Amino acid sequence: xxxxxxxxxxxxxxxxxxxxxxxxxxxxxxxxxxxxxxxxxxxxxxxxxxxxxxxxxxxxxxxxxxxxxxxxxxxxxxxxxxxxxxxxxxxxxxxxxxxxxxxxxxxxxxxxxxxxxxxxxxxxxxxxxxxxxxxxxxxxxxxxxxxxxxxxxxxxxxxxxxxxxxxxxxxxxxxxxxxxxxxxxxxxxxxxxxxxxxxxxxxxxxxxxxxxxxxxxxxxxxxxxxxxxxxxxxxxxxxxxxxxxxxxxxxxxxxxxxxxxxxxxxxxxxxxxxxxxxxxxxxxxxxxxxxxxxxxxxxxxxxxxxx
Amino acid sequence: xxxxxxxxxxxxxxxxxxxxxxxxxxxxxxxxxxxxxxxxxxxxxxxxxxxxxxxxxxxxxxxxxxxxxxxxxxxxxxxxxxxxxxxxxxxxxxxxxxxxxxxxxxxxxxxxxxxxxxxxxxxxxxxxxxxxxxxxxxxxxxxxxxxxxxxxxxxxxxxxxxxxxxxxxxxxxxxxxxxxxxxxxxxxxxxxxxxxxxxxxxxxxxxxxxxxxxxxxxxxxxxxxxxxxxxxxxxxxxxxxxxxxxxxxxxxxxxxxxxxxxxxxxxxxxxxxxxxxxxxxxxxxxxxxxxxxxxxxxxxxxxxxxxxxxxxxxxxxxxxxxxxxxxxxxxxxxxxxxxxxxxxxxxxxxxxxxxxxxxxxxxxxxxxxxxxxxxxxxxxxxxxxxxxxxxxxx
Numbered sequence: 246x247x248x249x250x251x252x253x254x255x256x257x258x259x260x261x262x263x264x265x266x267x268x269x270x271x272x273x274x275x276x277x278x279x280x281x282x283x284x285x286x287x288x289x290x291x292x293x294x295x296x297x298x299x300x301x302x303x304x305x306x307x308x309x310x311x312x313x314x315x316x317x318x319x320x321x322x323x324x325x326x327x328x329x330x331x332x333x334x335x336x337x338x339x340x341x342x343x344x345x346x347x348x349x350x351x352x353x354x355x356x357x358x359x360x361x362x363x364x365x366x367x368x369x370x371x372x373x374x375x376x377x378x379x380x381x382x383x384x385x386x387x388x389x390x391x392x393x394x395x396x397x398x399x400x401x402x403x404x405x406x407x408x409x410x411x412x413x414x415x416x417x418x419x420x421x422x423x424x425x426x427x428x429x430x431x432x433x434x435x436x437x438x439x440x441x442x443x444x445x446x447x448x449x450x451x452x453x454x455x456x457x458x459x460x461x462x463x464x465x466x467x468x469x470x471x472x473x474x475x476x477x478x479x480x481x482x483x484x485x486x487x488x489x490x491x492x493x494x495x496x497x498x499x500x501x502x503x504x505x506x507x508x509x510x511x512x513x514x515x516x517x518x519x520x521x522x523x524x525x526x527x528x529x530x531x532x533x534x535x536x537x538x539x540x541x542x543x544x545x546x547x548x549x550x551x552x
Numbered sequence: 553x554x555x556x557x558x559x560x561x562x563x564x565x566x567x568x569x570x571x572x573x574x575x576x577x578x579x580x581x582x583x584x585x586x587x588x589x590x591x592x593x594x595x596x597x598x599x600x601x602x603x604x605x606x607x608x609x610x611x612x613x614x615x616x617x618x619x620x621x622x623x624x625x626x627x628x629x630x631x632x633x634x635x636x637x638x639x640x641x642x643x644x645x646x647x648x649x650x651x652x653x654x655x656x657x658x659x660x661x662x663x664x665x666x667x668x669x670x671x672x673x674x675x676x677x678x679x680x681x682x683x684x685x686x687x688x689x690x691x692x693x694x695x696x697x698x699x700x701x702x703x704x705x706x707x708x709x710x711x712x713x714x715x716x717x718x719x720x721x722x723x724x725x726x727x728x729x730x731x732x733x734x735x736x737x738x739x740x741x742x743x744x745x746x747x748x749x750x751x752x753x754x755x756x757x758x759x760x761x762x763x764x765x766x767x768x769x770x771x772x773x774x775x776x777x778x779x780x781x782x783x784x785x786x787x788x789x790x791x792x793x794x795x796x797x798x799x800x801x802x803x804x805x806x807x808x809x810x811x812x813x814x815x816x817x818x819x820x821x822x823x824x825x826x827x828x829x830x831x832x833x834x835x836x837x838x839x840x841x842x843x844x845x846x847x848x849x850x851x852x853x854x855x856x857x858x859x860x861x862x863x864x865x866x867x868x869x870x871x872x873x874x875x876x877x878x879x880x881x882x883x884x885x886x887x888x889x890x891x892x893x894x895x896x897x898x899x900x901x902x903x904x905x906x907x908x909x910x911x912x913x914x915x916x917x918x919x920x921x922x923x924x925x926x927x928x929x930x931x932x933x934x935x936x937x938x939x940x941x942x943x944x945x946x
Contacts, residue, residue: 356866526738529734
């Protein structure tokens with residue numbers, strides 16, 4: 246392949262991965278904005294999303310109702326709903342009771358809770374230690390664009406991702422719930438005094454963030470045709486990095502950060518010798534450098550330390 | 553003086569009882585017997601705690617009696633390999649416990665005392681282990697030098713990683729350490745020169761002067777497993793580290809580090825050089841972690857990337873969460889509890905990370921202060937016992 250074709254191929258790859266990363270990163274930003282915490286188990290919630298979608302897809306196949314027009318929406322909606330449920334439960338059990346505590350405490354609690362989720366899947370999902378094959382949901386085949394073959398499922402993944410991004414933006418910017426979320430992220434106490442139902446809104450934040458992670462998990466499964474219980478560790482780390490690059494607490498920033506991180510990864514694997522093995526090393530090194538010079542991210546405001 | 557003798561003998565007696573209980577606990581094979589022993593000890597501990605034994609213990613630990621009791625306790629502990637010589641596995645388990653005491657003290661200095669979250673404990677431990685192992689095997693560096701090099705490597709890598717991000721707030725520091733842990737694991741797995749996923753085999757014997765630690769020691773005609781050597785080495789190191797950590801805790805330095813953790817603004821405006829002390833605390837903690845890692849490599853003779861995962865880092869942190877932040881006795885208690893109990897309950901080995909995850913979350917929700925929280929500092933107040941470190945800190 247010519248260099249141009251390689252770059253184009255990698256660019257497609259970056260767009261797919263960036264969509265998935267962005268969906269994860271929105272959750273991190275959302276939780277940081279509203280609760281002032283890093284929800285480190287969010288990566289494992291994303292992993293649960295992959296497994297939830299897999300379970301739904303498997304149930305559909307055995308029920309012989311696998312017409313794609315029906316199966317795809319079902320897998321994504323039901324998978325996201327299951328993940329949202331798990332996310333809310335996790336928030337209620339392990340995050341919300343600790344809200345008044347120092348940041349270190351919530352950090353450790355969510356990390357440990359994430360390990361518990363991951364281990365639970367490994368131990369209790371049938372043959373959970375091995376990677377699970379994810380059924381192909383989209384019609385097979387590909388189309389040639391600029392000398393590069395692009396599989397149909399790439400278009401579906403991109404379309405679903407963009408659709409969900411748009412829906413999230415509408416939800417946050419145009420609805421009553423979105424206004425409540427934005428109010429809470431500006432000032433939790435003032436929002437409560439103005440009549441925002443804190444409990445309910447925070448629950449809905451967990452629903453929203455976890456559902457997005459659920460979609461991301463399902464997309465990951467559809468893209469790689471497999472899910473594995475460890476995918477939450479790197480997935481979460483990448484999501485957090487993406488949210489940080491974009492500016493924590495900033496929803497659009499999370500999406501931008503997701504694409505940027507994917508671009509870094511794919512560039513590394515295309516251009517560096519031995520790159521595909523070291524692509525994450527390179528990407529994380531860049532993130533560390535980034536934190537040194539602009540810790541508030543691309544879109545985050547340069548805020549003074551709040552006292 | 554008679555009063556002092558009384559107190560010392562009480563402490564010594566308690567130590568003998570505890571040691572006897574511990575040996576019995578290891579000996580008992582049946583699950584029912586172990587449970588009965590644990591239940592008896594727990595009941596006794598709760599009853600004693602209700603009767604104010606913790607405050608008493610704390611006072612005694614602060615007093616001159618502590619030194620005599622500590623020396624006797626160390627001598628008692630040193631007999632351990634001889635008493636379980638038919639089952640070297642328990643020596644090995646205790647060695648692991650002592651390694652975790654070293655690691656726990658290091659992490660406690662960083663995370664508990666100074667508030668710098670280190671989520672890459674296993675990676676720094678691994679830095680020490682890999683450096684020492686590679687130098688000893690491929691460059692033929694002698695034992696002491698490779699231990700020192702492993703220790704230095706962990707400290708230096710930590711300082712290099714940490715120095716540029718000193719200004720960042722907690723969340724970002726956490727991200728940097730996690731990212732480092734993941735990078736470390738990826739690089740080990742993918743670099744053939746570092747052994748790749750197979751790791752490093754055939755690490756040579758650890759020889760310190762005339763003492764080959766891999767050779768079974770012979771005491772009064774009785775041959776012990778070579779783990780006994782490591783036990784004594786680690787016991788001495790852990791005792792020294794505990795003593796040192798205690799001195800730091802009790803000194804103005806401990807107070808300065810606490811101030812950095814609790815309110816960096818006030819600490820900074822009171823003249824504390826924040827970056828310098830943060831870096832010092834982080835590096836000193838990594839020295840302890842690195843020395844433990846280096847010894848670990850020699851002791852088990854084979855290391856692979858799977859020994860140094862993120863889960864392992866979190867297990868290390870759970871020691872200080874269980875024990876209590878900034879508590880030296882807490883670190884020791886939690887290391888013994890976590891390591892010995894896991895080995896004792898080998899049937900649930902596969903579930904251990906699940907249990908740790910749940911345990912840490914439960915601990916943080918229901919008993920955030922840990923098992924053995926440190927008392928309030930009493931500078932300037934009439935002390936409960938003649939203790940060191942009185943007066944203002946600066």
